[in-house]
Amino acid sequence: MRLAFLRARLRGDRGSTSLELVIWAIPMLMFIGLLIVGGRLAMAGNAVQSAAYAAARDATLTRTAATAQVAGENAARFSLDSSGIDCVTRTVIVDVTDFNRPIGQSGVVDTTLICRVNLSDAGLPGLPGSIDIRRTASSPVDPYRQQP
Numbered sequence: 228m229r230l231a232f233l234r235a236r237l238r239g240d241r242g243s244t245s246l247e248l249v250i251w252a253i254p255m256l257m258f259i260g261l262l263i264v265g266g267r268l269a270m271a272g273n274a275v276q277s278a279a280y281a282a283a284r285d286a287t288l289t290r291t292a293a294t295a296q297v298a299g300e301n302a303a304r305f306s307l308d309s310s311g312i313d314c315v316t317r318t319v320i321v322d323v324t325d326f327n328r329p330i331g332q333s334g335v336v337d338t339t340l341i342c343r344v345n346l347s348d349a350g351l352p353g354l355p356g357s358i359d360i361r362r363t364a365s366s367p368v369d370p371y372r373q374q375p
Contacts, residue, residue, distance in 0.1 A: 260351045268344065268358070271312050275342045276362040278306035282319060282338040283366035292323040295336060299323075303340055314342040315357055326368055333370040339363045 286299035299321035307314060318341040325334025340362050347356040 257351060264346060264351065264354065267346075268360070271342065271344045272360050272362065274307060274310035274312040275340050275360045276364070277310065278303045279338050279340040279362045279364035280366075281306040282321060282340065283336050283364040286321055286323065286326075286336045286338065287366045287368050292326040295323045295326055296321050299336070299338055303338065307340075307342065312342065313345065315345050316343045317341065328368070328370075331370050334368045335365045336368060337363060337365050 282299040282303035285302035286295040289295045289298050300319045303319040304317075307317060318339075320339040320341075322337040322339075326336060328334045342360045343357050344360055345357050346354050
């Protein structure tokens with residue numbers, strides 16, 4: 228009787244649940260990490276897009292191409308700083324070629340914003356150390372604005 232009981236105990240599945248938990252824990256943690264990185268990239272993309280729109284809008288509110296360039300760069304910088312997105316490097320390109328058209332002709336100001344986001348702190352294997360997020364925006368220039 229005692230030998231049968233001992234054989235039954237040795238053949239049981241005791242401990243297999245703990246082993247399954249350990250086996251599944253690593254993929255689940257990696258999946259959660261990927262969700263976090265995806266969320267960070269989505270938030271950074273939205274902030275960069277918003278900053279590009281702000282730069283284009285502020286550039287079109289000025290009267291000269293030189294001040295439009297400065298206003299666009301300052302608006303993009305302020306928008307990114309206030310959003311809390313930490314760009315390792317950022318590049319703001321404000322295209323004001325249509326800004327110098329004669330009165331009555333419409334044009335647009337195009338802005339391109341490139342923000343390099345750091346991913347090295349995520350700690351997931353296979354991820355690059357950083358990634359560039361590039362967004363563009365356009366805003367129409369008032370064809371009847373007063374020029375200096």
